[in-house]
Amino acid sequence: MNYDFLDESGQILREAGRLGKIDPNVIEFLAAPGRVVTFRIPMKMDDGSFRVFDAHRVRYNDALGPSRDGTRISTDLDLDEVKSLALIMSIKHAAGRIPAGGGKGGIVADPRELSDREFESLCRAYIRNLRPRGRAYDVPGADIGTDLQTMSWMLDEYESVTGYHEPAAVNDKPPILGGSLGGYEATGSGVFDVFREAAEQADFDIENARVAIQGFGQVGSVAATMFYEAGCDVVAVCDSRGGVYSSDGLDIPALLAHKKSTGKVSDFAGSEPIVSEKVLECDCDVLVPASVQGVITADNADRIQARMVVEAANAPTTIKADAMLLERGVIIVPDVLANAGSVQLCQMERSQGLSDNYWDIDTINHLRQKRLARSYREAVTTAAEHQLKSVRLGAWINALKRIEEAMHLRGWC
Numbered sequence: 001m002n003y004d005f006l007d008e009s010g011q012i013l014r015e016a017g018r019l020g021k022i023d024p025n026v027i028e029f030l031a032a033p034g035r036v037v038t039f040r041i042p043m044k045m046d047d048g049s050f051r052v053f054d055a056h057r058v059r060y061n062d063a064l065g066p067s068r069d070g071t072r073i074s075t076d077l078d079l080d081e082v083k084s085l086a087l088i089m090s091i092k093h094a095a096g097r098i099p100a101g102g103g104k105g106g107i108v109a110d111p112r113e114l115s116d117r118e119f120e121s122l123c124r125a126y127i128r129n130l131r132p133r134g135r136a137y138d139v140p141g142a143d144i145g146t147d148l149q150t151m152s153w154m155l156d157e158y159e160s161v162t163g164y165h166e167p168a169a170v171n172d173k174p175p176i177l178g179g180s181l182g183g184y185e186a187t188g189s190g191v192f193d194v195f196r197e198a199a200e201q202a203d204f205d206i207e208n209a210r211v212a213i214q215g216f217g218q219v220g221s222v223a224a225t226m227f228y229e230a231g232c233d234v235v236a237v238c239d240s241r242g243g244v245y246s247s248d249g250l251d252i253p254a255l256l257a258h259k260k261s262t263g264k265v266s267d268f269a270g271s272e273p274i275v276s277e278k279v280l281e282c283d284c285d286v287l288v289p290a291s292v293q294g295v296i297t298a299d300n301a302d303r304i305q306a307r308m309v310v311e312a313a314n315a316p317t318t319i320k321a322d323a324m325l326l327e328r329g330v331i332i333v334p335d336v337l338a339n340a341g342s343v344q345l346c347q348m349e350r351s352q353g354l355s356d357n358y359w360d361i362d363t364i365n366h367l368r369q370k371r372l373a374r375s376y377r378e379a380v381t382t383a384a385e386h387q388l389k390s391v392r393l394g395a396w397i398n399a400l401k402r403i404e405e406a407m408h409l410r411g412w413c
């Protein structure tokens with residue numbers, strides 16, 4: 001990681017607290033996570049060797065409800081990253097009026113280096129070693145490196161250990177195991193929902209927008225499809241192995257099929273190669289960072305040509321870069337709003353799991369769109385009230401006010 005992720009989110013916390021006149025005791029409490037669990041997972045590998053995997057779970061703040069959220073499996077993962085992501089999750093829930101605290105977890109591992117058996121054992125061991133206490137305490141979900149299958153293993157392991165079915169104890173599971181329809185698409189579709197709301201407010205022409213997307217995994221590929229189907233030209237896309245560019249717009253369904261069959265977007269017929277960093281800087285109207293954090297920095301912010309940055313990834317823009325872009329009039333749709341489709345979906349998944357009453361996809365899509373648009377509008381209003389260009393600070397102020405109210409009512413400070 002090339003910057004201090006934890007310090008960056010701490011700075012946003014303090015700035016939003018100052019501007020929103022939040023009780024300093026609340027900010028002091030939120031300056032560090034409420035609970036951190038770090039543990040080591042021993043494993044016998046298929047070749048007979050032995051390995052140990054480091055793992056973490058951070059439950060940041062549960063004033064609004066039980067901790068919830070994603071599990072990241074990546075070789076780059078460190079505890080500060082998990083802490084920072086967990087703070088962002090607390091803010092994301094509160095900004096979206098979701099009654100949940102923020103959590104994040106992860107395992108330091110590369111799923112691609114593991115056999116299917118090793119990967120399944122690792123996911124199961126993660127949940128066992130975490131000793132989860134269920135739906136009213138901490139609910140893990142998916143993030144980078146985890147998906148419907150990993151969450152199915154985690155749910156099964158949880159239920160094997162406890163001895164009873166409890167679908168609401170794990171999020172992002174498939175519908176057949178008590179998950180929600182629309183789960184896989186929720187974040188990427190939500191990115192487009194919030195973009196559309198931001199575009200309408202800014203009088204931005206959606207249909208002819210030229211879009212560049214960094215990251216073509218679960219979030220980036222679904223977002224690319226949504227932009228494509230809305231008539232935008234998706235001119236550049238990349239994954240960790242390289243990128244592709246076409247000034248006429250890429251055929252996204254064909255690119256998806258190419259990625260599925262080859263494992264990469266590069267060498268796609270009819271496209272030119274482009275390196276990942278240049279995707280950020282290419283000639284486009286909308287830039288969607290959908291890979292990892294800290295990719296838009298003070299070093300490249302001046303070269304970004306997009307008029308709107310829609311943060312599908314968590315924390316893709318450093319504070320300095322954020323200020324540089326806002327100064328140039330670039331609209332930044334912040335992560336806590338832009339990628340909140342997943343937390344809205346997880347809230348619906350939880351409601352369905354708790355009630356055993358499962359909803360149709362139209363209801364789910366309608367609620368997701370409505371709730372995401374509301375959070376964006378509320379953040380824009382708060383930013384305007386404080387004479388801020390930053391919608392991010394508007395969202396954080398709204399979130400902190402709700403956490404503050406909950407902490408005061410609980411008598412915590």
Ligand SMILES: NC(=O)C1=CN([C@@H]2O[C@H](COP(=O)(O)OP(=O)(O)OC[C@H]3O[C@@H](n4cnc5c(N)ncnc54)[C@H](OP(=O)(O)O)[C@@H]3O)[C@@H](O)[C@H]2O)C=CC1
Binds near residue numbers: 313
């Ligand atoms: N999944 C979810 O529901 C949510 C995810 N997010 C955030 O969205 C982001 C993406 O998550 P998700 O799509 O689930 O993750 P995935 O692992 O499915 O996809 C990540 C994508 O980013 C690519 N990538 C990784 N590193 C780089 C790099 N240096 N340059 C270019 N591309 C790179 C990967 O390449 P390759 O395909 O080659 O591996 C992959 O295409 C993360 O920041 C995550 O925290 C936020 C909210 C919810």
Ligand SMILES: O=C(O)CCC(=O)C(=O)O
Binds near residue numbers: 140141142171340343
């Ligand atoms: O899918 C989830 O469990 C929550 C989403 C999440 O972790 C995130 O928004 O980063």
